Amino acid sequence: xxxxxxxxxxxxxxxxxxxxxxxxxxxxxxxxxxxxxxxxxxxxxxxxxxxxxxxxxxxxxxxxxxxxxxxxxxxxxxxxxxxxxxxxxxxxxxxxxxxxxxxxxxxxxxxxxxxxxxxxxxxxxxxxxxxxxxxxxxxxxxxxxxxxxxxxxxxxxxxxxxxxxxxxxxxxxxxxxxxxxxxxxxxxxxxxxxxxxxxxxxxxxxxxxxxxxxxxxxxxxxxxxxxxxxxxxxxxxxxxxxxxxxxxxxxxxxxxxxxxxxxxxxxxxxxxxxxxxxxxxxxxxxxxxxxxxxxxxxxxxxxxxxxxxxxxxxxxxxxxxxxxxxxxxxxxxxxxxxxxxxxxxxxxxxxxxxxxxxxxxxxxxxxxxxxxxxxxxxxxxxxxxxxxxxxxxxxxxxxxxxxxxxxxxxxxxxxxxxxxxxxxxxxxxxxxxxxxxxxxxxxxxxxxxxxxxxxxxxxxxxxxxxxxxxxxxxxxxxxxxxxxxxxxxxxxxxxxxxxxxxxxxxxxxxxxxxxxxxxxxxxxxx
Amino acid sequence: xxxxxxxxxxxxxxxxxxxxxxxxxxxxxxxxxxxxxxxxxxxxxxxxxxxxxxxxxxxxxxxxxxxxxxxxxxxxxxxxxxxxxxxxxxxxxxxxxxxxxxxxxxxxxxxxxxxxxxxxxxxxxxxxxxxxxxxxxxxxxxxxxxxxxxxxxxxxxxxxxxxxxxxxxxxxxxxxxxxxxxxxxxxxxxxxxxxxxxxxxxxxxxxxxxxxxxxxxxxxxxxxxxxxxxxxxxxxxxxxxxxxxxxxxxxxxxxxxxxxxxxxxxxxxxxxxxxxxxxxxxxxxxxxxxxxxxxxxxxxxxxxxxxxxxxxxxxxxxxxxxxxxxxxxxxxxxxxxxxxxxxxxxxxxxxxxxxxxxxxxxxxxxxxxxxxxxxxxxxxxxxxxxxxxxxxxxxxxxxxxxxxxxxxxxxxxxxxxxxxxxxxxxxxxxxxxxxxxxxxxxxxxxxxxxxxxxxxxxxxxxxxxxxxxxxx
Numbered sequence: 001x002x003x004x005x006x007x008x009x010x011x012x013x014x015x016x017x018x019x020x021x022x023x024x025x026x027x028x029x030x031x032x033x034x035x036x037x038x039x040x041x042x043x044x045x046x047x048x049x050x051x052x053x054x055x056x057x058x059x060x061x062x063x064x065x066x067x068x069x070x071x072x073x074x075x076x077x078x079x080x081x082x083x084x085x086x087x088x089x090x091x092x093x094x095x096x097x098x099x100x101x102x103x104x105x106x107x108x109x110x111x112x113x114x115x116x117x118x119x120x121x122x123x124x125x126x127x128x129x130x131x132x133x134x135x136x137x138x139x140x141x142x143x144x145x146x147x148x149x150x151x152x153x154x155x156x157x158x159x160x161x162x163x164x165x166x167x168x169x170x171x172x173x174x175x176x177x178x179x180x181x182x183x184x185x186x187x188x189x190x191x192x193x194x195x196x197x198x199x200x201x202x203x204x205x206x207x208x209x210x211x212x213x214x215x216x217x218x219x220x221x222x223x224x225x226x227x228x229x230x231x232x233x234x235x236x237x238x239x240x241x242x243x244x245x246x247x248x249x250x251x252x253x254x255x256x257x258x259x260x261x262x263x264x265x266x267x268x269x270x271x272x273x274x275x276x277x278x279x280x281x282x283x284x285x286x287x288x289x290x291x292x293x294x295x296x297x298x299x300x301x302x303x304x305x306x307x308x309x310x311x312x313x314x315x316x317x318x319x320x321x322x323x324x325x326x327x328x329x330x331x332x333x334x335x336x337x338x339x340x341x342x343x344x345x346x347x348x349x350x351x352x353x354x355x356x357x358x359x360x361x362x363x364x365x366x367x368x369x370x371x372x373x374x375x376x377x378x379x380x381x382x383x384x385x386x387x388x389x390x391x392x393x394x395x396x397x398x399x400x401x402x403x404x405x406x407x408x409x410x411x412x413x414x415x416x417x418x419x420x421x422x423x424x425x426x427x428x429x430x431x432x433x434x435x436x437x438x439x440x441x442x443x444x445x446x447x448x449x450x451x452x453x454x455x456x457x458x459x460x461x462x463x464x465x466x467x468x469x470x471x472x473x474x475x476x477x478x479x480x481x482x483x484x485x486x487x488x489x490x491x492x493x494x495x496x497x498x499x500x501x502x503x504x505x506x507x508x509x510x511x512x513x514x515x516x517x518x519x520x521x522x523x524x525x526x
Numbered sequence: 527x528x529x530x531x532x533x534x535x536x537x538x539x540x541x542x543x544x545x546x547x548x549x550x551x552x553x554x555x556x557x558x559x560x561x562x563x564x565x566x567x568x569x570x571x572x573x574x575x576x577x578x579x580x581x582x583x584x585x586x587x588x589x590x591x592x593x594x595x596x597x598x599x600x601x602x603x604x605x606x607x608x609x610x611x612x613x614x615x616x617x618x619x620x621x622x623x624x625x626x627x628x629x630x631x632x633x634x635x636x637x638x639x640x641x642x643x644x645x646x647x648x649x650x651x652x653x654x655x656x657x658x659x660x661x662x663x664x665x666x667x668x669x670x671x672x673x674x675x676x677x678x679x680x681x682x683x684x685x686x687x688x689x690x691x692x693x694x695x696x697x698x699x700x701x702x703x704x705x706x707x708x709x710x711x712x713x714x715x716x717x718x719x720x721x722x723x724x725x726x727x728x729x730x731x732x733x734x735x736x737x738x739x740x741x742x743x744x745x746x747x748x749x750x751x752x753x754x755x756x757x758x759x760x761x762x763x764x765x766x767x768x769x770x771x772x773x774x775x776x777x778x779x780x781x782x783x784x785x786x787x788x789x790x791x792x793x794x795x796x797x798x799x800x801x802x803x804x805x806x807x808x809x810x811x812x813x814x815x816x817x818x819x820x821x822x823x824x825x826x827x828x829x830x831x832x833x834x835x836x837x838x839x840x841x842x843x844x845x846x847x848x849x850x851x852x853x854x855x856x857x858x859x860x861x862x863x864x865x866x867x868x869x870x871x872x873x874x875x876x877x878x879x880x881x882x883x884x885x886x887x888x889x890x891x892x893x894x895x896x897x898x899x900x901x902x903x904x905x906x907x908x909x910x911x912x913x914x915x916x917x918x919x920x921x922x923x924x925x926x927x928x929x930x931x932x933x934x935x936x937x938x939x940x941x942x943x944x945x946x947x948x949x950x951x952x953x954x955x956x957x958x959x960x961x962x963x964x965x966x967x968x969x970x971x972x973x974x975x976x977x978x979x980x981x982x983x984x985x986x987x988x989x990x991x992x993x994x995x996x997x998x
Contacts (some may be wrong), residue, residue: 012643019838019847020653020888030889031621033897036904037982043911044904048786050927051903052759057788060892062660071888072623075881079630081646083639086631096637100539104587106634108594110625116603118611119812121956122947125607128600129811142578154672157858157873165710194858194871200714203863244569273564275574289874293539296637297878298647299669301813318706341706344673345614346812353813354594362590364583367537373560374542380563381551402566430643437638441860458541459551491645493841495848500839504825507852509666509835511656513823518840 004463006471010433011489013080020074021511024064030071062512081491083435085295089461091382092435094406094450095189095238097268097290105293105358109351119346123331129350130330134321136305136357143368144264144284145277146307150316151288151348156265157191158343159285159304160232163261164199165340166283166308166315167230170259173315173338179229179258185215187237190440192263196232208444213241213397215249224252230259235279236266238440238450239396240379240403250280259283259312267291268454269376269405272369276307283308292356303352314338319347371455375405378453382462383407386451390469392417392476396445406452410445418476420483422447425472427494428486432468535585604809608984609956612931612975613753614674614701614801615809618782619979624806627885628878637874641849648849651877652836654884658818661781661887661895662798663789665823668833670802670816670880675704677799677817678747678778679711680870684797684821684830685745685774686716687867693717695738695746697730700778701753702964715868716744725967728756728924732763739771745797749778750790754965754973755931756924757787765794781805781818781883782977783929785895786903797821806886807879816876816883829856832870898978902930905976905985912989913974918996923971930977934958936970939996943972946995953991 036044048056066074084090090098108114117126137149153159164182171179182196186205193203204223206215215233231253235243243249250260262276262284268291276284288294289302296302308316318339319332332347363371383403386393392414395401411422422438426449429436439448453462475482487493500506508514536543542551548560557563564573584590609617627633633647641648655667671677682694694712696705698720712718719738722731730748739746746768750758758764765775776797777790782804790798802816803809821827828835837852854860858871890898906928913934914921923933936943947957958972965971976985 016846017649019649019656020884021656028891029893030891031623031894033890033894033901034619034978034981035897036901036908040904040908040982044907047903047907048900050907051757051787052927054762054793055757055759055788055927057784057786057792060896061663061784061789063657063887063891063895065891065893066888068623068889071885072626074888075623075627075650075885076630078646078650079627079632081644081649082632082636083643084632084635084637086635090635093638098635098637101635102539104591106629108591108598110629111595111598112603112605113598113601115620115808115810115814116605116617117601117811118604118609118617118809118956119615120611120613120959121602121604121609122951125602125951125956126811128598131597131600132594139580142580154876155874157871158672158676158875160873161871168713190858190860190862191871191873193863194861194868197863197868198870200868205862242568244572247572272578273574274568274572278574279572287874295635296874297876298633298636298644298651298881299638299877300875301816301879302874341710342675342703343707343710345675345701345703345707345815349813350811351813358590358594361581361584361593362539362587363537364585365578365580367540367583368578368580370537370540370543373564374540374548376563376567377548377551377555377560378542380555384555402563404567426640427642430640433643435639435643441862455540455542459547461541487642490642492642492846492848493843495641495850496840496842498839498850501837501850501852501854504823504828507828507837508839509655509823509828509837509852510659511653511838512659513665514838 004460004467006464006467007433012491014491015077015081017074017077019511021064023066023070023074026065028065028067030066030068088433089457089465090435091451091453091457091465092429093437094452097452097454099293099454100456101293101295102359105355108358109354114351114354127330130321132357133353134323134330136353139360140286140305140307143271144307145275147310148313148316148320149305149307150320151303151305151353152317152342152344153304153306154344154349155300155302156285156287156304157195159306160191160263161195161198162306162317162343163232163283164195166312167259167261168199169315169338169340171229176257178227181227182229183223183231185233185237187239187444188234188263189265192232201229212400213239214243217245220249221252224256226256228253228256228258230261232261232263234263234266236404239408240266240406241397241400242404246279265290269372271372272365273372282312288352288356293359294352294355301349301352303349315340317342374455378457378462379403379405379407382451382453382466385466386469389466391473406450408439408445408448408450411447411449414473414476415447418480420476420480422449424483428472428483429468430487430490434465434468607954607956608987610958610974610988611956613959613973614703615803615812615814616975616977617809617979618804618977620806620808621886621889623889624882624885628882633878633881648836650881650884652838652849654880655836657884657887658820661784662820663791664798664820666828666835667818667820668831668835670818670876671833672875673815673817674778674799674801675707677819678704679708680819680832681776681797681799682712682716682745682747683870685776687830688826689744689772689774691742691744693719693742694744695719695721695735697721697723697748699723699728699752699754700749727926728752728754729758729760729926730764732760735764735767739767739773741771743771743773745774745776747776751780751783751929754924754933755928756926757929761790761793769794783899786899802879802883805883807882814879816879829853832857833872901978902976905980906930906932909976909985912985913992916989916993916996923968931973931975933961933968934972934974941996943970949995950991955988955991
């Protein structure tokens, strides 16, 4: 074992960096644009004169003028003030699956054979790209049991929207006008409900049983009717209690002619352990930027790969990638009879597809199972130690204490005993170089926080995080002020006035608005 | 012990795969094995016991790199062939600084942290919003979304919620890809009526617009430049016709044009959307897309944006900026399905491409944006001129000013675009998009794209190749 050290002397990079507009010095240039050749100049003349005067921009955009090295330095500093997986033990952003993003995959994704491809090139010039897309589809079929995957959706919510669209179209094609309800659960991701609503469905949220935390099975049974178009749920939900009734639930929905869609954002503990098809789902998605190691990019580009059973293949967004084995030729197939159309231009974020493909190839079947086994081991190890050693913590729904690969805890007791809220702890833990995330809304669990250790962190890493929680808990009981006024060693201090984000008179969504509404308080006047 | 070390092939991505560590952790948990742990979590009957048909692992980084490089070598990139394809993603120059920042591990691997520990991420995205706001001359820009198509769908649904109306009018020259996206996105809430274009100029048929506009219309949507490359010059008239009936004007725009062309807010747009890929993002086989949505700083508009908006505020320390979510309560993160009409959804989208677009605008500044726009305009004029000198080729197909794309009409050559494009490959050229399928009324026509990356030599090479192909 290595040494477990709580970073009491940690301090995040703090450059006190101005806003880019404040760096502007008229006359400086960040980059020069290629000039046109003399012959073109001669022939084209002042091409601007060809524009009707009313379409010609009168005043140039008020963009800053900053020399190249200053732009670089500015953004380098901002990057240093950001806590990515590469620099922290990123287990506090539960539900986000902040695992290691292998650097080799980034290097491969930066090849000009990836970055400089146009999607409408002739198929014979992009055989390598199509082969990777096709083979990742085959691999995800093995993991899930589904028949076909598409890669157009750019994230989990986008994938949920795609699935809601498929359910909508399926019932439309089959003339099932009465089917206008989607069942989800209150502890499934908010987008499960929001995307169903987007497609015009009435949404029914099944609440959790207060004892077990599982979706209330009786309430669910009563809800299913001829109006049920489908069910869109997570399993496990963000509490990470695996639902033992899931197979019965999908059967009940099928009995009334509904479709079952699986939100597999929380799949990291299930690779090779549970297959979606065996739970009775008709479709599902995997987040390639979570479970399959592609980096999250501050919130994308991500990718939610949607898979469906054979009978729903014709509903997928076009195109899909097919392989002519005889000619060994990969091609785009637009011929899907009931296709919902498209959810994004072209075929999805290819660099993310490539990284996921590389990740699976580096692990194989045994490695993928080991990922899930260790993710589950890590999580349950943390549960034991946190509950034992961090005063004021409880696990959500303690009657079902065994969790898959993440856990939702509660600081309710800490709050009752010390007055310290989870939001206070969220700020304080940044002083040790960590994230901590609460929960999606609504907060079913009071004072919630969610930890997802994944497979990427060593026991020492987990122990360090636990030590931070222990220290903060101790502070809460002995010296709560240090938490209430946190952060102290982060990039910035506490926001002064939160009404800046709610009051239309004060909010400043862009710099120009800030100058207009708050100029006297800004640093703008040099 | 030495032998164990020699044999140890623990996976480098999984620190705790060593049996000794696992044993210690299992002891802490109080179970004897990981299998036993799974028995307690997942009913045995739901566990998969079969074998997956996956390829054997490439169990070293070297072999992995070698394998993937070999597969990728089958691709021909636009660095190797001369690319004249656009139509939704375009070959523009990506400054080295954009690549450098996009590759920074801290940005690349961050996700959803709070304004305190992810301050740099919040500031970068706030700056992205602010830089785009200047380019568009609009006050509010959200954190980016998947693509132009999705952003257009959102803009139309926003307009519907703001006006309480259920019909939208869209000009029929928009991108076929976006058309499919919008159709699915507004179904079943909104009815789309397609407005014809003038067959000579390509511009929106204003008579048809006047006939179709009514107090049921939430928004009129058109794009600038249009998918077919020409500039829609009637923005003001369209806006006047729409506003007179209380309808909103939504315009999709290519931001690379805005150093020289008026932003839509200047000719009456209420909501503006478009694509960020041209601003410093690689094409990535169509994966470099990111959409933006912009509008005015009026609560009834801002509250209908479904995406996150990062705002600035002061902290308790003098002179220190902090950031936070503006009106977070409007997003699906807070309200889930909403009791009334759907307010759409928000989730992981394309933040990093947005940061890069910000870096690009910071590098370019007002002069860079003017130069790039002017240069494209001139190259396009040159290209249209030299191509039009080829017998049988009509270019541009539409009589209107063009920006970076234009339709080349091959009908009089007696050749099919498909055949021409195949032959162009022999010259190392990726010819323009074949329009014969999706704009059948144009017959054998192709959409060509010229940007700042194309030199005179490149354009002349295209002319010579086309001349040879058409002549034979």
